[in-house]
Each structure stands twice: as C-alpha cells, then as structure tokens.
Amino acid sequence: MPLARSLSITSLSGLEEWDEEFDLEDAVLFEIAWEVANKVGGIYTVIQTKARLTAEEWGENYFLVGPYVESNVRTQVELIEPTNPALKRAIDKMNSSGCKVYFGRWLIEGSPYVVLIDVAFTAWNLDKWKKELWDNFSIGVPWFDREANDAVLFGFLTAWLLGEYAAQCEEPPHILAHFHEWLAGLGLALCRQRQLPVATIFTTHATLLGRYLCAGSVDFYNNLADFNVDKEAGDRQIYHRYCLERTAARCAHVFTTVSQITAVEAEHLLKRKPDIITPNGLNVKKFSAMHEFQNLHAQSKNRIQEFIRGHFYGHLDFNLDKCLFLFIAGRYEFSNKGADIFLEALARLNYLLRVNHSDVTVVAFFIMPARTNNFNVETLKGQAVRKQLWDTAQTVKERFGKKLYESLLVGQLPDVSKMLSKDDFTMMKRAIFATQRQCQPPICTHNMLEDSNDPILTCIRRIGLFNSSADRVKVIFHPEFLSSTSPLLPMDYEEFVRGCHLGVFPSYYEPWGYTPAECTVMGIPSISTNLSGFGCFMEEHIADPSAYGIYILDRRYRGVDESCNQLTSYLFQFCQQSRRARIIQRNRTERLSDLLDWRYLGRYYISARHMALAKAFPDTYFYQPHDSDTAQGFRYPRPASVPPSPSLSRHSSPRQSEAEEDDDRYDEDAEAEKDRLNIRQPLTLPSKKGPALPYTLPGANGEKNGATGVKN
Secondary structure, rough: OOOOOOOOOOOOOOOOOOOOOOOOOOEEEEEEEEOOOOOOOOOHHHHHHHHHHHHHHHHHEEEEEEEHHHHHHHHHEOOOOOOOHHHHHHHHHHHHHOOOOEEEEEEOOOOOOEEEOOOOHHHHHHHHHHHHHHHHHHHOOOOOHHHHHHHHHHHHHHHHHHHHHHHHHEEEEEEEEEEEEEHHHHHHHHHHHHHOOEEEEEEEEOOOOHHHHOOOOOOOOOHHHHHHHHHHHHHHHHHHHHHHHHHHHHHHOEEOOOOHHHHHHHHHHHOOOEEEOOOOOOOOOOOOOOHHHHHHHHHHHHHHHHHHHHOOOOOOOOHHHHEEEEEOOOOOOOOOOHHHHHHHHHHHHHHHHHOOOOOOOOEEEEEEOOEEEEOOOOOOOOOHHHHHHHHHHHHHHHHHHHHHHHHHHHHOOOOOOOOHHHHHHHHHHHHHHHHHOOOOOEEEEEEEEOOOHHHHHHHHHHOOOOOOOOOOOEEEEEOOOOEEEEEEEEEHHHHHHHHHOOEEOOOOOOOOOOHHHHHHHHHOOOOEEEHHHHHHHHHHHHHHHHHHOOOOOOOOOOOOOHHHHHHHHHHHHHHOOOOHHHHHHHHHHHHHHHHHHHHHHHHHHHHHHHHHHHOOOOEEEEEEOOOOOOOOOOOOOOOOOOOOOOOHHOOOOOOOEEEEEHHHHHOOOHHHHHHHHOOOOOOOOOOOOOOOOOOOOOHHHHHOOOOEEOOO
C-alpha cells in the first residue's frame, strides 16, 4: 500500500496522492497523555479536538490512555466494559495484580474509548520502579518531586498495559503508541527497552528546558547552539525531568513537535531533529447564516460594554461606541507570554492617542490566572451600582410609558413637564449621587495575595496607567479564568473573545499558540510573533498576513525596544481604522479558519503514524524514498482590494461617505471565492471497511517527499 514519507513537514503543498488504502484493520492505536480526560493545559485541547478525526480513521481500534481522576471521570467519562477482547483480558489481568484500570467512553465529540489508570493506587510500587529506572536508564528521580513521581508511575503502568495487551493478542499485533510530553514519555522508553511489538511516536509540545530558560530572561533563540544543556537543567533542578524527556525523544521511532520554531529548539536541546511537524488544529464551527459571527461579535461586545459601565462608574467620560477592547490571555508567565512588552506598548499607545487628540479609547484586558483570595469589593460595587441605575431607569420608563399611553388614549398630546413626578426626579437624583466616586476605577478585579510583588501590577505602577480620566488606554487585570457563572463578568471565554476587537499575544516563548488560533476561527484579528508556532505557520501560508488580520511581530531578529515600537505601531494603526474597515478585516480573518481545521492539519498526524508503523514493522509495512519534482506550496494571496489601513479609514461612522467610494473595490463574495480556491478540499478519511479516497500530504518547504509502502 502507498505510504507517504515526509520529513519536517511545514507546508501544505501536495505530496504524491495515495492511490490505495493504507490497511489499518489489524493495527491498534493507543494515544497516551497525562491530559486525557484531565484538563491541565493546552495538550488537553489538542487531544480533545483531534479525537473525532482520529476515531473516524481508526474506528474501534483507537484508545486514549490517561490518569484516573475521579472528579473528572464523574463529569466527562461513561464507564463501560471493554469492547476489545484482548484489551479486556489485559485490563482484568492488571486489576487482579493490584492495579485499578478503568475503561469507558470520553464524552466529547467523537466519543473515543479511554483507558484510565489510577496512579495513586499503585504508589506502593514507586521505590521498586525507581530502582528499575536507575538500573536500566541511569535516571534518578528525587522523592520530593511529586510530578516526576507521577510520571514514573504512569510510565510503568502504561508500559505494563501495552505489554499485557500484546501478550493477550491471539495473533502478533501491530500496536502503535503515541506519547505526548515528558509526563507520558517514560512508557515509550520502557516499551523500547523491553522490546515490545509497539511502534512509538513521541510528540513534545514544548521542551521543558526551553520553557525554563525563556522564563529566566536569557537570549534564548540566538544562543541555542551554545547552551550546556546538562548544566542548565541541573541548575534549575529539573535534570531528572529533562532526562525523561530526552530519553523519550531519542527512543521513539518517530519524533514530532508542533511547529518549526520548536523543531529548531528540540534539535539543540533534545539532540534529535524531529521527523515531522504536527501543527495543532481546531474543530472549526461553521454557522448556517452567512456572517453570523459578526452578529455574535456585536452581542458579546454589548455584554462587555455593560461590564465596562459598571467598572468605570463615576468615571465613564469616554464614548463606548468608540471604545476598542483588546485582550491577552493564557498561563501567567509574564515574560514568556509577552505581557511585559504589551504593557510597555500600551503606555506608548496611550501617549500617541493623547498627543493626536484621538477620540478612541482602548480597554486592555489581562486574563491570566493568579493567586487571589476574593473579588475586589470596589469592582463588585461597580456592578451593583450599574444594576441599580438600570433598575431605576426601568422604573421611571414604565411610569413615563403608562402616562404617555393614557394621554394618547384620550386623544391629547402629553404635557412633557407633567410626565415625570417629583418622586421620579428624587429617585433619579439619588441614583446619580450613588455613582459618585472618590477613587480611580480599580486595575485588578480581585484581591491579589502578593499585590506588591505581582509582575503585572508592578509594571503598571512603573508606567503609570491608573485608569485616570486623561488616559486614553485603560487596563483591567482579571486574574481568574472567565466563567458564565461569575458575578462580575458572566461570560465564557469564547463569548468574551467574540466581543473583543483584537487579541494581543506578543509571546517570546510559544511553541504553538492556541489563543490566536481561536481568535482566527472566531473572526477576531490578532497579533502574534515570529517566535510562536502559530505566527510562523501563518507567515508561511499567507502572502500578506496583516491584510487578513494576522499581525506578526518580529521578536526574533529585533531587540526588545524595536519590537515594542513595532507592536505600538500595530496597535495605533488598528485604532485608526474605521468601523467599516474592521468589519472587512474580520470577514477576512474568519475565512482563514479552514487553514486551522483538523480536517487539514490532521494529515500531519496521519503521516507520522504511517511512518512509525513502517519503521517498527518493516516486514509488514515497507517504504522506500524516491526523488520527486519540486512542488510550490500554496499561500493565501494578498486580497485584491486595498487592505484596511489608516490612510483609507478616515471615518469612524459605518455610514459610507463620498470620500470612501474607492473602497467599493472590495467585493466580499469574490474574495471569499478566491480564498476557497486557494486551499485544498478537506481531508476525506478512509472507511474502516471501504476503499479510501485519495488525499495529499504536505511537504517540507515546498518540496515533495514521497515513499512507497507495501503491505505483504
């Protein structure tokens, strides 16, 4: 059967098409990660959103393996009896040997099977397994590192599961095991050391040492080749973790990572060049009504405006219709996520807006979970005052409406001076007096446990953005994940993103970047960097990213001050756009969503799995590289119409004036059709029983890499 072989894939250009089905009928896929049915970070999103596509490809032969966490199982997993006879025997054998292994369906899209292992129940084996780890791999794990201890237990248990499954199979099995991150990597090393009949893939979503080094304010990317990795890991007391990660990377049949920038990092830090790049995708939601995402943006924006009315009560001296909402969200890593450069750029933007007498106000949200003890009383009071004002206005409106109705019934025009009573005026005056405020609107919505040492608050004190009336840039720090049940800002993250105008993610260390990808899918422009996987991916596949609302900040080849000036320039240009220009840009941004759909990006994982099977079972699956002609990878072209820019965005009103007649060159439907022609049709997966339709695989840097695979 044809098996495509591709090395370091980064482009969606076509390789040779597969003309026949790659037979997976007698192969079984186990995907192993600590975040299976256990939300910790971004890997959970990768596995959850990819599960449906993988389940369609592998059918009943696809199993996810993760830790058993009772609180998660109650709400996410339906426990059932194993459907695979060999797997049932393997689980029963492990349970009878002192383990607790559960089987069920993960209640997400695709409903994949999950095998959940209770790590804590077998903790009595920890010392014995640590000794075996030292004897076989010379890796010692300190007793106080609980996360590493869990990795040891999880690794040995997953290797036990795979070995037991292989032993229970009646015929020699073709097992494929895909391990994510260092927490699951020990199981891979044990499979190779025990010579189990398992094809292995290891995916690192971010290197351990890379994250620690970047957090330490070093010039990371310009010194990758010079780091003494053993010393650096030892200095940060993560040498044992680093060894587990590096061992998994070196032992795997196929080693993958999520972006080209992380591939360079892995090659230097883990001492192995990734075989293939597997970018992260999303399940793109298509709406039945055209441009419905624009309506959803307006609805969510109104809800954010309500929060702003309460938060800035007594100081609401700016026009909300000319107010732009910017946000940054993610793990609270002040430098890695670019919060430092974002704050500095906001201070410079504030100066530019003031000296240019701009009527635009920018509200920047920082959604980064931190240690707090409760909501800020002043913030809660603001929402209460807003609600009281609303109730007062509704009461007066009802009384006014009743008197107007009665006056019209008797055929008389109302006497406006008598429509409002003294009680009405008294009620309104009391409501107005209640909005008086002696202090500035709060920066932080919660009480921080370490207020004086908090990086964001310390930086805000230095740059002087205190939400004063003179400031054109306001800052709100929300140190908690958003929730629709919050008494403060009752919105889910997705609703909040839809209501904002621009996502700002100037990360210094971002192996992929789901936050800007989610913005793109929802039609919200974003700022990323050429040090993030998402930014590099978009830069490669779009001829003019900024025309599509994807601004790429240069943090690799410019200094911090230059990058900050570039970010300030992007923000200032965005503030100068008219409302019509922003609508056009959102339409273009949303059209890029197909590029991030798992229906396209899933083919990278398919290629990696087929490569691993061919390497592990050469007698069954055979491939032979051959030369091919060079093929040009596709790139989204620059839009035919002039992209939204300050020079063509003279008016902030949606009403079109004579001066804007040249903007009629923009044809939404025509440009959308051109974009659809520039991207391949979604991946059509083979049926488990029927023949597969041909599809193409991407090649590296526009080159075709092909191979022929044959099943004997």
